[in-house]
Structure formats: C-alpha cells, structure tokens
Amino acid sequence: MSSISILGLGAMGTALARTLLKNGHTVTVWNRTRSRAEPLAGAGAKIAESPAEAIAASELTILCLVDYPAARAVLEQAQEALAGRDLLNLTNGTPGDARELGTWLAAREAIYLDGGIMAIPPMIGGAGALILYSGSRALFDRHSLALEALAESRHLGEDEGLASLYDIALLSGMYGLFSGFLHASALVTSAGGKAVDFLPLLLPWIEAMSGTLPDLAGKIDSGMHGRDVVSNIAMQKIALENIVRASEEQGVAPDFMRPMLRLAGDRVDSGGHGDDISAVVEVIRKRK
Numbered sequence: 564m565s566s567i568s569i570l571g572l573g574a575m576g577t578a579l580a581r582t583l584l585k586n587g588h589t590v591t592v593w594n595r596t597r598s599r600a601e602p603l604a605g606a607g608a609k610i611a612e613s614p615a616e617a618i619a620a621s622e623l624t625i626l627c628l629v630d631y632p633a634a635r636a637v638l639e640q641a642q643e644a645l646a647g648r649d650l651l652n653l654t655n656g657t658p659g660d661a662r663e664l665g666t667w668l669a670a671r672e673a674i675y676l677d678g679g680i681m682a683i684p685p686m687i688g689g690a691g692a693l694i695l696y697s698g699s700r701a702l703f704d705r706h707s708l709a710l711e712a713l714a715e716s717r718h719l720g721e722d723e724g725l726a727s728l729y730d731i732a733l734l735s736g737m738y739g740l741f742s743g744f745l746h747a748s749a750l751v752t753s754a755g756g757k758a759v760d761f762l763p764l765l766l767p768w769i770e771a772m773s774g775t776l777p778d779l780a781g782k783i784d785s786g787m788h789g790r791d792v793v794s795n796i797a798m799q800k801i802a803l804e805n806i807v808r809a810s811e812e813q814g815v816a817p818d819f820m821r822p823m824l825r826l827a828g829d830r831v832d833s834g835g836h837g838d839d840i841s842a843v844v845e846v847i848r849k850r851k
C-alpha cells in the first residue's frame with residue numbers, strides 16, 4: 564500500500580481520497596478551505612497544514628483542483644517540496660496546459676503524470692470508471708496499485724498532453740451525441756410529440772449508425788474518402804439542407820445543424836461530391 568496526498572477536496576478530490584482510504588492506502592489531504600478536509604479526518608486521513616507539508620508526507624501527490632490556474636497557484640506555494648516527488652495532476656484542462664505544467668515541474672525536478680477522469684465522483688472506485696494517463700510511464704508503473712483502485716487505467720504515452728487530448732476527444736463525441744439528441748427532441752416536440760416517446764425510435768437508430776463508424780474511421784486514417792461510398796456527401800448535403808429547412812418550418816433554430824451543412828458544402832464545393840462524410844475531417848483539419 565502507498566502513502567498518497569490529495570490536494571483539492573472538491574467533489575472529485577473527496578471521492579478519490581475516500582476510495583484510497585477504503586483500499587487501505589495512507590492518505591494525507593489538504594484543501595484551501597480547511598473545513599472540507601475535516602470529514603476525511605474522521606475516515607482516517609491526516610490533514611496537512613500546507614500543500615508543501617502534504618507533498619512531503621507521501622510517495623505520490625494527486626492534484627484535483629477546479630482548473631490549471633488553481634493547480635499552479637497551489638504548487639507555487641510548495642516549490643521547495645517538489646524536487647524528486649511524484650505528482651499526478653487530475654485537474655481538467657487542455658493538452659497545452661498539461662505540457663506547460665510538465666515543463667514547469669521538470670524545471671523543479673518533479674516527476675509528472677497527467678490524467679483525465681472519464682467518470683463522475685460516485686463512479687470512482689467502481690465499475691465503468693476510466694482514467695486516461697500520459698506523461699511519466701515510470702510514475703504510472705510505480706503507483707499502479709493505487710491508480711487501479713480509483714478506476715480502470717490507460718497510459719497513452721509520454722507526451723503529457725495526450726490524456727487531456729483524448730479526454731477532450733471523448734467529450735467531443737459525447738457533445739455531438741447530446742447536440743443531435745437535443746435538436747431531434749426540439750423537432751419532435753415542435754409537433755406535440757414527447758422526447759420520452761421518441762427514444763424507442765432514436766436509440767436503435769443511433770446504434771445502427773454507430774455501426775458505420777469503423778468504415779468512416781478507416782477512411783479518415785487512409786485519406787481514401789471516395790472508397791466504397793454508399794451515401795455520398797453531395798446527397799448528404801441535400802439531407803442537411805432539408806434538416807435546416809424543416810427546422811425553420813417547425814420554428815426550431817437550426818443552430819446545431821448549420822455548421823455541419825457548411826462543412827459538407829465546403830467539401831462538395833471543392834470537388835469532393837463522391838466522397839463519404841468522413842471527408843469533413845479534411846475540411847476542419849485545414850482550418851487548424
């Protein structure tokens with residue numbers, strides 16, 4: 564069992580601390596507002612009086628704060644304690660935020676692993692929770708027992724930005740699903756339907772369309788967007804125009820759908836009529 568310090572006891576930091584305690588680890592906690600640490604003392608955690616004291620107390624320190632400026636502010640208070648320490652940052656941010664913090668910590672001789680939590684606090688320590696990691700593989704291997712107690716763990720590579728990049732990519736997939744669901748619900752309810760009654764139609768349709776993703780992914784990776792196309796983008800552009808017109812007729816703002824129509828239209832206008840919808844990736848990559 565390891566000794567682990569947690570800096571940041573919001574909803575997520577508290578769930579991490581409780582799970583580690585439950586699994587028999589020695590846990591030290593610190594939070595800017597001390598009163599949030601006190602319930603954990605009752606569960607067996609030691610309370611540190613400062614971030615530096617917490618970092619010095621354990622083999623591994625986990626940061627779980629609201630954002631990167633907060634994480635940096637906390638670490639700046641503990642600069643003298645950082646050299647040679649293992650630090651895992653589970654604060655949500657961008658790949659650039661993670662790489663910048665990695666550089667800052669390397670200059671202070673700390674060992675850094677970044678992580679992206681794909682779970683909500685009640686899922687921590689249970690089935691279905693996943694944490695993506697990137698950065699020091701050695702740190703990841705050293706603390707694998709503790710990390711496995713929190714969630715299924717996946718190390719993506721030494722580039723500190725990868726966990727955040729994949730976290731953001733997964734969230735992008737989720738918001739794509741939510742935006743489609745919200746628009747579809749607005750359409751159905753505009754004619755008096757109920758979103759709840761629509762789900763038995765929508766869910767199998769989404770599942771069937773998910774089956775096309777391996778083919779689209781292959782086209783994205785190979786760049787061969789015109790291979791074995793059964794639903795060409797010129798046809799899909801007309802479908803998207805119909806979605807926009809139907810939405811306007813029904814008094815539903817087509818705000819979710821217009822960007823997709825514009826992107827498909829750009830590919831058609833540049834000569835990609837026969838391509839699959841996968842070719843939209845080439846349009847958005849160009850706008851990087």
Ligand code: NAP
Nearest residue numbers: 571572573574575576595596628629633654655680682683
């Ligand atoms: P939270 O409940 O709002 O807690 C925020 C934490 O940040 C508190 O400990 C707060 O301390 C601390 N904090 C804020 N500003 C600070 C500052 N300037 N200096 C020091 N401490 C500061 O948030 P959370 O849900 O625990 O989320 C923490 C991280 O986990 C976020 O990056 C979030 O994106 C990520 N995450 C959360 C979830 C979720 O569902 N909750 C899921 C996945 C990932 P005080 O108590 O003193 O205010």
